[in-house]
Amino acid sequence: MILLLASLALFLLLGIPVAYSLALSSLSYFVFIHPELAVVLPQRLFAGMSSYVLIALPLFILMGQIMNASGITKRLISFCLIFVGRLSGGLGLVNVAASMLFGGISGSSASDTASIGSILIPEMERRGYPKDFAAGITVASSTMGMIIPPSIPMVIYAVTAQESVGRLFLGGLVPGLLVGTFQLGITYWLACRRRYPKEPTRFSAGQIVAESLRSSYVLLMPIFVVGTVVLGVATATESAGLGVLYAACVGFLVTRHLKPAEFYRALESSIQTSAKIMMIIATSQMFIWVLALERVPETVAGVVVSLGLSPVVMLLLISLIVLIAGTFIDVSPAILLLTPVFLPAIIQADVSPVLFGVILVSGLAVGACTPPVGNCLNVCSLVSGLRIGTIFRAAGPFLAANVIVLILITLFPELVLWVPHALMD
């Protein structure tokens, strides 16, 4: 086991891609410990790739890209402006609110950061907000993209833990909304203290109805996608496929911003992105197989149980490990590595795997906004032109909301489990 972990650390530090580091460390194990088992490598790789549920992954990515190319970001911003624009720090509040809605469409935080940040960061700067504040709020609010359904990391966890995608989608709903609500509160408090501007928007019943009707095609989409999975109308893969069809109809027929060439580019880039994630998933199957062979998950579970920790303390400890791991490892590989290690202990402690999944994804969402390896920070740095450290410092108060929600869902699991129980049991 030491050889396996040490070689993985070495390959990762040498800068070898995560997917191939996982496979190389598995190969090292076979070469030095069990050469007779090395023949299973291609089989494990094939088994890792041939998952019907994971076909949802490129389809969800494509759905988000098409909606993005269809010009929905501006529509979401206009919609949110009506509700919160006239308050102090209006554009900051719009940034958070738009991320809550965008999270329900793209399922990806990086996409949220790029789409909303490229519009709102320059606009907020023009209206007198400090640029680091605009970037910080953009990056922190984008974490909701991973938590609010549909969520790509939740699909990856569902497949790894063999849990229901629908339950995980619903489990992320309340925590995602809580993060948004807390971030709205923090933004408003900071805006009042720092006297950030209000936007000259009117708030009337007529405006709300008109703006809601204009945005209905965007607002209905997450309900449609998640609803089809939860109601059992379609599998996660089919639901993602229908989501792509819906997005294409919006892009080609409603907004008419989508062109066939853009559709093809979105297809090409979605499958390329998916291939990179899928390769990590596939090679992690090799790695997990070796971990299972060495009985690592059982050993970890045994150690955790022998400590005699209560489920709450255990989950708090795991949350801490997830927060630390998230700063060094990207979301997908972290899910694939941490799930098989901790899940047996979680099940033995009689904790819901859905709760663990939501805690895992919520914790890793914070990691996506922290250096040295913060995917969303990288994107925001590109969009805003600011240094990663500057953005992280500005995002700090908003990320505190994520950590508070992480603690809350650990202490009060019903915040996660109530919606899936109510709608699916």
Next chain:
Amino acid sequence: MKKLEATLNRVLESIATLCFLAILMIVITLVVLRYVFNSSITGANELITVLFVYSTAIGAAVAVGKREHITISVVAERLPRGLRRMIDALGLLLVASLNGVLVWYSIDWIGTTGDFLMPSTELPRIVAQISIPLGSGLAVLYCVFRLARALIGEEALGESWTPEGESEKAPDTP
């Protein structure tokens, strides 16, 4: 050599994209058939899984050539340039060797089980299994391309792979 690699990229990306388009069409068709015509296509789910494996294997190989795989580059980026070049070359050799091993073991695996039929489509398993040596073989080819281009001075080694997660970050990608 650069042109050759670019052409190969275009061809492979087109194949992966067409596989994905076919997956999308079949998935949507299946739902429509089920709810509108109360019907289905036997083996369709198996077929889209096979197409997905191909698109992943090919897409992952192309990502080796384009240096787009997700990497933790925090340490490697801070090393002196000379050392970085050596490590980059070593990394390419390791990735090529790994994929070579995968091709080698695939031959035995496919030889043993390739004739078995898949349960729904009743196609021989080799149709799906061949995707693994194909993708791995292409990855070896891309590593050789990169090393050869470095040797003839067309490309400098030592530039990091895409930093972790960056492949998912551009505005046109999630």
